[in-house]
Amino acid sequence: MTQADSAPTPNEASTLTEQFMQALQTTEQTGDVEPLVALFAEDSSLNNLTTQTWTGQDGAREFWTAYLSNFEQIRSEFTHHLEASGTGLMEWEATGQLKGGSDLAYRGVSIIEISGTQVSAFRTYYDSAAFVNTGVAEVRSE
Numbered sequence: 504m505t506q507a508d509s510a511p512t513p514n515e516a517s518t519l520t521e522q523f524m525q526a527l528q529t530t531e532q533t534g535d536v537e538p539l540v541a542l543f544a545e546d547s548s549l550n551n552l553t554t555q556t557w558t559g560q561d562g563a564r565e566f567w568t569a570y571l572s573n574f575e576q577i578r579s580e581f582t583h584h585l586e587a588s589g590t591g592l593m594e595w596e597a598t599g600q601l602k603g604g605s606d607l608a609y610r611g612v613s614i615i616e617i618s619g620t621q622v623s624a625f626r627t628y629y630d631s632a633a634f635v636n637t638g639v640a641e642v643r644s645e
Contacts, residue, residue: 519617520591524581531577536567544621551627563625573634574607575600591615601634609633 519542526539543549543563548556557566571577577599584593591614598608611629615622 518586518591519620519622520584520586520593520615523591523615523622524579524584524593527579530567530571531579534571536564536571539567540564542622543625544618544623547621547623547625549625552629552631573601575602575604577607586617589617591617597629607633 523539523542526542530536530539540560540563543560545559547560547563548558549563549566550556551566557563577597579595579597581593581595584591586592593613593615594610595613596608596610599606601607609630611627613625613627616624
């Protein structure tokens with residue numbers, strides 16, 4: 504696996520996986536999902552820990568817009584990435600603030616399937632516990 508502290512710059516990005524990492528960081532910084540959406544094929548699919556599947560560039564636009572809507576700010580740093588045999592793998596840690604100002608840090612893995620020069624499928628797996636309010640519930644005995 505290749506180690507990377509952050510995504511390569513556009514001039515350095517030689518694989519679609521590296522282009523994806525750079526586009527995600529650009530999207531997180533600017534709020535513009537279009538650089539990321541442009542990487543997806545019209546018949547692509549996107550999945551996260553929910554049971555929903557988003558399809559095509561319109562689905563990618565909806566997915567990434569919804570992703571950004573969770574945060575006041577977010578920044579993904581990639582710790583490892585690998586591209587081989589039509590599959591890209593990215594291990595990352597994201598830090599930022601949720602809407603409402605709560606600090607957030609969580610880790611995950613994202614996988615892209617590649618068809619030609621476009622993403623044909625995207626799947627992401629992450630520590631969803633970071634999003635759950637960890638307040639202690641009151642226990643009553645009766």
